[in-house]
Amino acid sequence: MKPLSVRNVDMVYELPKGGSVHALSDISFELDAGRMLTLLGPSGCGKTTLLNIIAGFLGATSGEVYLGDDQITGPSRERGMVFQQGALFEWLSVAKNISFGPRMAGQKPAQYRPEVTRLLDVVGLSGFGDKQIYELSGGMQQRVALARCLANDPEMMLMDEPLGALDALTREKMQGLILNLWNDTGKSIIMVTHSVEEALLLGDTVFVMAPRPGRIEKVYELPFAKRALTEDTRELKSSPEFQEIKEEILAFIWEMEEEIMGREAS
Ligand SMILES: Nc1ncnc2c1ncn2[C@@H]1O[C@H](COP(=O)(O)OP(=O)(O)OP(=O)(O)O)[C@@H](O)[C@H]1O
Ligand SMILES: [Mg+2]
Secondary structure (H helix, E strand, C coil), rough: CCEEEEEEEEEECCCCCCEEEEEEEEEEEEEECCCEEEEEEECCCHHHHHHHHHHHHCCCCEEEEEEEEEECCCCCCCCEEEEECCCCCCCHHHHHCHHHHHHHHCCCHHHHHHHHHHHHCCCCCCCCCCHHHHHHHHHHHHHHHHHHCCCCCCCEEEEECCCCCCCCCHHHHHHHHHHHHHHHHEEEEHHHHCHHHHHHHHHCCEEEEECCCCCEEEEEEEEEEHHHHCCCCCHHCCCCCHHHHHHHHHHHHHHHHHHHHHHHHC
């Protein structure tokens, strides 16, 4: 397993009609293999931009990103992405969605079929392999997206608001699934979320980002993700130590958003 190293990353988008947006400013951090990092921050602070740079979908304006000894210069099966919703292949069955990566890599059915069956079981969709995507609920679709990502056996899973479109109850169940996946596979996960509660529950490291230019404003190392593997998550979320950090971050993000709105209004 490989650590991630982000070194002095800057991202400036040049706008077609002139002008530019400074989306990320001098982002540097190291993330050990097997960590779960959650990214929080107001809209426009560069969360998706940072994820896309780590995925290799975007090239930074300056700075470097390494996974282990390898500099990231483009997309790779090593770094799998799970999007918010609607990123599945609608014209393929559930099983064909999951086996997409292995098939593209030239694997034969005898190789990938047992793995698809195993992954369906891992994400709680045993027996759903022949279903079409439109036959599934939103939560089930996100389970397929997780399985499709896992089928490539990536070093690192990158998730951009993967649970953002789900109802509260489904979301809670999916949080449990992600925690278990993280624990069982030992993979590194970086997840963007708008939910402070979700970021605190799932992140053993949490970055709170600030906008204009996008930067990491606060870093928390938290025990809740590990504790949630054995403790009741509802009780954990209502514990005083969880609530205290949640209130602190909410107040901080609230202030940032007030400031942004104030600036935009003036
Ligand atoms: N392709 C692009 N061209 C120009 N500007 C862009 C582009 N993509 C993003 N931006 C700008 O860069 C900044 C960061 O955008 P980004 O999408 O990374 O934010 P985010 O934190 O993911 O926001 P959200 O929470 O709304 O998803 C924003 O000001 C956005 O308008
Ligand atoms: Mg985004």
